[in-house]
Structure formats: C-alpha cells, structure tokens
Amino acid sequence: MSEQNLSWLDEARALIGHEYGKVYAWDAVNQPMVRQWCEAMGVDNALYLDGVSAKARFGANVAPPTMLQVWVLAGLNGRFPEGSATDNPYEVLQIIERNGYPSVVAVNSEQSYRRYLKEGEKIAFTSQIESVSEEKTTGLGTGFFVTQLLNFYDEADALVGQMRFRLFKFRAPERARPADKPRRPLPGISDENRFFWDGLKDRKLKIQRCTACNTLRHPPGPACPDCHSLASDSVEVSGRGRIYSYSVVHHPTLPGVPQPNPVGLIELTEGVRVVAGLVDVDPAHIEIGREVEVDYLECADELVIPVFRPVGGA
Amino acid sequence: MTQQLNGQVAIVGLGATEFSKDSGRSEIRLATEAVLAALADAGIDPTEVDGLSTFAVDNNPEREVFRQIGGKELKFFSRIPEGGGAACGPFLHAMMAIATGVANVVVVYRAMNERSWYRFGAGMQGKAPDPFFETTNFGWYIPHGLVSPASWVAMSARRYMHEYGAVSEDFGRVAVAARDFAATNPAAFFYGKPITLEEHQASRWIAEPLHLLDCCQESDGAVAMVLVSREYAKKLKQTPVFLKAAAQGTAHDQQMMTSYYRPSISGLPEAGLVARQLWQMSGLSPKDIQTAVIYDHFTPFVLTQLEEYGFAGRGEAKYFVREGRHARGGDLPVNTHGGQLGEAYIHGVNGVAEAVRQVRGSAVNQVSGVRNVLVTAGTGVPTSGLIVGAD
Numbered sequence: 187m188s189e190q191n192l193s194w195l196d197e198a199r200a201l202i203g204h205e206y207g208k209v210y211a212w213d214a215v216n217q218p219m220v221r222q223w224c225e226a227m228g229v230d231n232a233l234y235l236d237g238v239s240a241k242a243r244f245g246a247n248v249a250p251p252t253m254l255q256v257w258v259l260a261g262l263n264g265r266f267p268e269g270s271a272t273d274n275p276y277e278v279l280q281i282i283e284r285n286g287y288p289s290v291v292a293v294n295s296e297q298s299y300r301r302y303l304k305e306g307e308k309i310a311f312t313s314q315i316e317s318v319s320e321e322k323t324t325g326l327g328t329g330f331f332v333t334q335l336l337n338f339y340d341e342a343d344a345l346v347g348q349m350r351f352r353l354f355k356f357r358a359p360e361r362a363r364p365a366d367k368p369r370r371p372l373p374g375i376s377d378e379n380r381f382f383w384d385g386l387k388d389r390k391l392k393i394q395r396c397t398a399c400n401t402l403r404h405p406p407g408p409a410c411p412d413c414h415s416l417a418s419d420s421v422e423v424s425g426r427g428r429i430y431s432y433s434v435v436h437h438p439t440l441p442g443v444p445q446p447n448p449v450g451l452i453e454l455t456e457g458v459r460v461v462a463g464l465v466d467v468d469p470a471h472i473e474i475g476r477e478v479e480v481d482y483l484e485c486a487d488e489l490v491i492p493v494f495r496p497v498g499g500a
Numbered sequence: 501m502t503q504q505l506n507g508q509v510a511i512v513g514l515g516a517t518e519f520s521k522d523s524g525r526s527e528i529r530l531a532t533e534a535v536l537a538a539l540a541d542a543g544i545d546p547t548e549v550d551g552l553s554t555f556a557v558d559n560n561p562e563r564e565v566f567r568q569i570g571g572k573e574l575k576f577f578s579r580i581p582e583g584g585g586a587a588c589g590p591f592l593h594a595m596m597a598i599a600t601g602v603a604n605v606v607v608v609y610r611a612m613n614e615r616s617w618y619r620f621g622a623g624m625q626g627k628a629p630d631p632f633f634e635t636t637n638f639g640w641y642i643p644h645g646l647v648s649p650a651s652w653v654a655m656s657a658r659r660y661m662h663e664y665g666a667v668s669e670d671f672g673r674v675a676v677a678a679r680d681f682a683a684t685n686p687a688a689f690f691y692g693k694p695i696t697l698e699e700h701q702a703s704r705w706i707a708e709p710l711h712l713l714d715c716c717q718e719s720d721g722a723v724a725m726v727l728v729s730r731e732y733a734k735k736l737k738q739t740p741v742f743l744k745a746a747a748q749g750t751a752h753d754q755q756m757m758t759s760y761y762r763p764s765i766s767g768l769p770e771a772g773l774v775a776r777q778l779w780q781m782s783g784l785s786p787k788d789i790q791t792a793v794i795y796d797h798f799t800p801f802v803l804t805q806l807e808e809y810g811f812a813g814r815g816e817a818k819y820f821v822r823e824g825r826h827a828r829g830g831d832l833p834v835n836t837h838g839g840q841l842g843e844a845y846i847h848g849v850n851g852v853a854e855a856v857r858q859v860r861g862s863a864v865n866q867v868s869g870v871r872n873v874l875v876t877a878g879t880g881v882p883t884s885g886l887i888v889g890a891d
Contacts, residue, residue, distance in 0.1 A: 372642075373635075373638070373639020373642070373643055374630050374632060374636040375629065375631060376632075376633075377631075378636065379636050404761065405637065405761070430659065431659035431760075431765065433654035433655050433708055433710075435648075435651045436706060436707065436708070437621075437648070437650070437706045437707070438622055438623055438647065440625070440645055443645035446705070447644075447645040449655070451655050451760050459761050461641055461644055461655075461758075461760065463645065474658070474662045489643065491643045
C-alpha cells in the first residue's frame with residue numbers, strides 16, 4: 187500500500203470513536219407495530235401478542251427484543267423526528283469511496299439487549315465507527331470492513347441495547363470481458379425450434395424431419411406441408427452446402443456483429459436452405475455456388491449459432 | 501364472379517398531410533387531419549362515415565379516429581396485416597363492404613411518425629426472445645445480423661442479379677427516375693433534388709447489393725381516401741375514380757420478407773397472384789395501363805414486380821429500365837409522384853393517392869391520356885394491388 191493510500195486511511199480512521207447522534211424514534215413502542223412485525227416475521231409467541239402474559243410478568247406489554255432497531259428507523263422519506271441530530275454517521279464510507287471503493291455490502295449485525303422494551307417507551311440511539319479493517323480481498327472484491335456500534339437509550343438515558351453493524355466497502359475486480367463471445371440478438375425459442383438451438387450447443391446442425399414422409403424442412407414448424415403429419419423428429423445433417431445467395435450487411439451496425447457482415451443463404455447438400463454468417467471470406471469476393479461447411483460460433487447468453495466457411499479455405 | 505366488383509365503387513375524396521421527417525404532432529392528429537381533409541375533398545359530412553379501414557400496423561384505432569371526426573355509427577372496420585403489403589388491401593375491403601351494402605362511406609387511412617418515432621430501418625433490435633411465432637421466426641435471421649428490411653431484401657436481390665444478369669445500375673435507374681419525378685413534385689421531400697446514376701453508385705452500402713439510394717425514405721405523414729358506391733359517386737363534386745380491381749395475395753411458402761426456401765427466390769409469386777386477379781377482375785391487361793405506381797421500398801423489387809405484373813418478361817426488366825420506359829417520357833411512367841424513394845414513405849398509400857390524381861388529371865407530373873393506373877403494395881410480404889380508372 188502506498189504512502190498516499192495510508193494518509194487517506196488515517197483520515198478515515200481518525201473518525202473512529204466519534205459519536206454521532208442522538209437520533210430519536212418516531213413512535214413509542216406500541217402494540218399495533220409489534221403485532222404487524224410478529225405477523226411479518228412469523229413470530230407467534232403469546233408473550234408479545236396475547237396482551238396478558240407480558241402484563242403478568244413485567245407489568246406491561248413488551249416488544250420482541252429483536253425489534254430494537256425497528257423503533258428508530260427513518261421513515262420512507264428518510265427523515266428522523268425533529269430534534270434528532272443531522273450529522274452523517276457514514277462519513278467514513280464517503281472517504282473510502284472517494285479513494286476508489288464504490289461498492290458496499292452489509293455483512294452482518296449483532297445485537298445485545300439489556301432488558302425488554304415496554305409499551306409506551308420512546309427510545310433513541312447514538313452511533314460511532316468502531317473499526318476500519320486493513321484492506322482485505324474477498325470473493326466480492328477488495329476493500330475494508332467497517333464496523334459501526336449503535337447504542338440505544340431509554341428516556342432516562344440508560345442503555346437498553348447495542349448493535350454492531352458491519353459493512354464491506356469495496357471495489358469489484360476487473361472482470362475478464364468475454365470478448366471472444368459476441369452478444370447477438372437472441373432467437374425466440376419454442377417447442378418447434380428448440381432442437382435446432384440445443385443441437386448447436388453440441389456442435390450439431392440439426393434439421394427437422396417429417397417422420398411420416400421423411401421430408402426435411404426448414405425453418406421447422408408443427409406440421410409437414412407435404413403430407414400434413416404432425417409427427418417429426420430431427421436429424422443431424424452434413425453441414426456441407428453451397429452459397430445460394432448472400433448479402434454483405436453494413437447498416438445498421440450491431441455490437442458483436444462483424445462490420446461489414448457477410449451473411450449467406452446456404453443450400454445444404456440435403457436440399458434445405460439455412461441463413462448464417464460467412465466466415466473466412468473476403469466480403470468483396472463472395473461467390474454464389476461456392477462450397478461451404480458449417481462451424482459453430484459461441485455467443486454470449488449461451489447462444490451458439492452456425493456459421494459457414496469456404497471448404498478448402500478462402 | 502369478381503368481375504361484378506369492377507367499377508362498382510369509386511374513390512371520391514383524397515386528403516393528406518405534408519410529408520416530413522418530423523411532423524411535430526401526434527399520429528392520431530395526422531390521421532384525423534388526413535381523414536377530415538379527404539371528407540372535405542369529397543364533400544361528404546363526417547357523420548356519414550360508416551366504415552374505416554387501415555393497416556394492422558397503424559397505431560391509430562378506428563374508434564378514436566371515428567370519435568375525433570364526430571362519427572355516429574361505424575358498421576365496418578377492418579385492418580390488413582403485413583406492413584406495406586397492406587397498401588391496397590383496405591381498398592379491397594372497402595370495395596367489398598360497399599358493394600355488398602355493409603357500408604356506404606368507407607374511409608381508408610394510414611398515418612405514421614415512422615421517421616421521428618420509430619424508424620423501421622433500425623431493424624429488429626432489443627426484442628425479448630419470447631416463444632411467439634414471429635419472434636421464433638425472426639430468430640432464423642437476427643442472430644446473424646440480418647435484422648433490417650433492407651438486409652432481407654438484399655438476399656433476394658443478389659440471387660436475382662445472379663440469375664438474370666441485372667446489375668446495381670439497373671436498380672439505380674429506378675431510383676434516378678423516381679427522384680426525377682420527385683424533383684418536380686412540391687409535395688415530395690426531395691422536391692428540387694434529382695440524383696444521377698453516378699450519385700446512386702457512389703452512395704454508401706446499406707446491405708449489398710443495396711446502396712443507400714436503393715432504399716426508400718423514412719417519413720412522417722398521413723394519407724386518407726373516401727370510397728362510396730358508383731351511384732353515390734355520381735352525385736358528388738369530384739370526378740369519380742373507379743376501382744376496377746383490387747386484390748390481395750399470399751403465395752406458397754410465403755414468409756415476411758424472407759421467403760428464402762422456395763425452389764426459386766428470384767420472383768415474387770405473391771405479386772404474380774395479385775396481378776392475375778387484377779387482370780381477371782378488371783378485364784384489362786398490361787397494355788391498358790398508362791402509368792403505374794410500383795411499390796418501391798427497395799429498388800430491386802420494382803424490377804421483379806414489372807415482370808410479375810407482365811410489363812416485362814422474366815428477368816427482362818433490366819432492359820425495360822435501361823430503355824427508360826419507366827422514366828419521365830417513357831411508355832409506362834412509374835411512380836410519377838416520386839415514389840417512396842422521392843416523395844415519402846407512407847406505406848404505399850401515398851402511391852394510391854397519386855393514382856387517383858393521375859385519373860383525375862390533377863397530378864403534378866400528369867401523364868396524358870390516363871385511363872387506368874395500376875398500384876402495387878409492399879413486396880416480399882403478403883401483398884395487394886389495385887387498378888383505378890376513369891369510367
């Protein structure tokens with residue numbers, strides 16, 4: 187780590203122990219919120235819900251301890267009640283971000299409780315940054331674990347609970363871009379054509395065949411136009427054929443597509459025609475009638491498409 | 501049987517907006533403007549309209565167009581699929597509806613902000629790969645980068661050149677003639693802007709063998725026409741332009757611009773099917789046509805259509821255009837408004853409008869002695885055609 191890096195990390199660590207807050211709860215501990223929280227979390231403990239058990243034991247209804255942070259969350263508008271401090275407890279994250287670690291993920295939180303909170307109590311909290319780790323590398327990337335300590339107080343300023351909240355502030359590794367796998371417009375897949383696209387993944391060019399009259403047909407469809415049978419299978423064909431027609435496409439340009447883009451209408455030896463890109467050809471010298479053979483181009487999104495190259499080279 | 505339809509219905513009103521690259525207003529506004537203009541041209545009150553017909557791809561619902569014009573009772577509404585292949589289809593449907601008494605006043609409309617809102621030339625991009633038929637079918641082309649109408653047509657055009665010896669300059673002759681007509685049509689986007697064959701050859705490739713100047717424009721605009729019965733037409737202020745025939749056609753092993761699996765791909769059998777029906781219904785033949793509107797989204801298919809409609813032998817349209825028979829002063833001036841290459845791309849309906857003007861005698865590039873005009877529709881797709889003429 188360079189000197190320069192150390193200096194900004196020192197700036198970040200200088201904030202450790204600085205107390206932020208106080209921030210107050212919008213609402214007092216209340217039974218409707220407890221009931222909804224229990225319902226959402228699947229808690230059916232009578233202590234929180236029957237209105238009798240807690241009173242017998244504590245003299246009042248109580249809230250589940252794990253609701254500790256619930257009472258002091260900001261509303262949907264992101265605001266806290268009047269009188270709450272407005273300082274930013276996450277200054278340290280901004281410093282780390284400025285130095286090249288834009289991503290953040292919550293790692294874990296640990297809570298501890300001094301006592302049950304009773305209905306009608308209104309709590310508040312303060313927070314501080316407890317630690318900023320050395321630079322670490324995880325499966326997500328490289329960055330710093332930041333631990334925040336939150337202290338929760340009752341109206342008499344007595345501590346009722348604590349929470350340690352740990353974040354990982356990081357930058358993702360430079361991913362190897364799949365430059366060798368062009369992203370092509372995707373075909374729609376249906377029951378009629380799935381065999382074709384699946385076959386290409388196994389480096390097989392398959393053509394639909396009517397099992398009643400043995401006629402090959404492409405593009406595939408549900409019925410044989412010759413004998414009207416709905417029964418069909420598919421057969422792997424030779425992958426050899428001749429250029430029946432072609433175009434060299436210049437516009438529109440598409441990412442992942444050669445520029446210019448020679449595309450052929452190939453008449454296969456078996457008699458059916460397929461459209462596919464032409465490779466290893468000079469776009470200025472493509473010949474109708476030229477013998478070609480199939481190859482397979484792996485594209486992004488697990489798409490494999492057929493391409494054809496001249497037999498015996500360009 | 502279909503001969504009974506010959507001359508039973510007439511186009512009596514014609515309306516259009518200006519043609520532009522950015523209309524600056526909504527498509528429903530364009531549609532409404534064109535429909536109201538067509539009705540005013542006919543001298544028919546909007547409350548008389550009881551039928552509407554348009555393209556399946558038109559974004560303006562019949563109900564809303566009808567509401568905008570203050571319509572009262574709409575008894576007939578129909579839509580024709582297949583993009584520009586629809587161009588003459590609504591006229592066939594209107595003709596049948598009126599001739600059978602289903603409707604009395606049918607308005608055909610097409611309105612689009614194609615250039616400023618969506619651009620067909622951008623092709624099929626960013627479509628979710630769902631299992632619907634059209635999506636699975638596009639899958640045979642788009643993963644290979646064959647995503648645009650120009651690229652789909654290019655594949656057929658190359659084979660046509662290979663089989664018949666047509667060359668790029670032959671396609672260019674179609675474009676030059678169209679731009680020549682557009683140059684003298686104030687309504688055309690390319691008014692005052694003719695091109696030379698050299699400019700055609702020098703224009704950049706879109707999808708070989710198609711140059712930029714082989715491709716039609718992309719346009720904003722709307723066109724509408726009013727159709728009524730022969731009897732009603734005679735009471736109206738405009739000279740009736742009679743529908744002598746109209747037809748639709750889808751041929752064997754048809755696809756949407758990619759009918760690559762037929763034994764031959766150098767013809768347009770769906771256009772041939774429409775042609776046979778038109779000649780049969782009208783009792784006319786190619787020699788009875790004084791000027792034609794041949795759908796020109798891409799120049800190569802103009803040659804193919806001249807062959808399918810019988811103006812040239814198979815593979816011989818190249819001679820037809822080399823002799824300039826399609827150009828100004830030729831024996832079959834084609835696309836005298838400038839076509840979609842020169843006037844505007846309103847999915848062929850502006851071509852029907854030109855045919856009406858030629859029969860009325862009000863075209864800016866008026867051909868003398870016009871009795872009958874052939875109009876064709878989008879090619880490479882299920883298509884349509886019509887013949888209009890004087891009584």
